[in-house]
Amino acid sequence: MRIETLHALNLARHARKAAILVTDVDGQGEQVILEGEPVAGGLGEAVHASFRTGKATLVDIAGREVFLNVHLPPPRIVVIGAVHISQALARLAPVAGYDLTIIDPRTAFATPERFSGVDLIADWPEDALSKRPLDAYTALAAVTHDPKIDDFAIGEALRCGCFYVGALGSRKTHAKRMDRLKQQGLSDGEIARIAAPIGLDIGAASPAEIAVATLAQIVQAFRRRDIVTGG
Amino acid sequence: MSETELADPLMTAEHWKAAGRTVAIATVIQTWGSAPRPAGSHLVIDGEGNFEGSVSGGCVEGAVIGEAQDVIADGKPKMLEFGVADETAWRVGLSCGGTIRVYVERLG
Structure with missing residues (x-):
């Protein structure tokens, strides 16, 4: 492996970009492909499939053995709201x-x-998220109950393609929230991705139990995601 | 996943190389049966036999580290295969009964 190849791969991983290292095991050729980059032909199909599954795989491309090693960013959670639920979730x-x-x-x-x-960032989501943007490998949980704090972050999470977007609040609260998000210009399809009320339905009553239900729902969303579209 | 940052073989390989050490990278490229580490797992080795990461959870690392010295010396990549069927060839086997193919290449 050339040092330039390793450097490019490590840069992508550090920047939380999904990347595949393609190695021609016979011919010793290699390249780093970032998610979203166009790749033609049989290799393109294999690359697409590998980004989706996240699994490294050996494929046959025109009679040559080619190894695709997928590096997906580690998933992370951004919580809007420093409340009791967040203490347990942390x-x-x-x-x-x-x-x-x-x-x-x-x-x-x-x-x-x-x-x-x-x-912990004691700042408005507008400012905090401009410095540290959301991405497809981030889950966002909005738990303040306050539209002034939650709404922008929820909209931003949908726009960035976060693999999970959850919002605390009753069905009535969420109905009003959906109206406001539509005014932000979000589509019905995007808004339908929001998990609300937040968390798997395990009858959670306490803040700690809501945190457990939310984390379980995040794991489910990550493990069952069909395809991660770049943010 | 701070664990991945603590012991990240590919970051280690880049740091070692930048520090002037010779480095080989071993990668599991195929597994059959109950292999202990999935395809894509890395073991990085330097010219003095220091290593980071794993390709099997301990069963065949010693053999890979030995082969890596040849790869570092002559720059030619090697394809290694370990498993029950190849026990006599390599004199190391996977206790779990799986088979793995490991690609070893020099860095730089």
């Missing part, structure tokens, strides 16, 4: 292998005392 997420970030502009909520050791 402890559960690392156990399941997810990085987690909490965003809440209300400095009374977003305190280091309440979220010791957690990646």
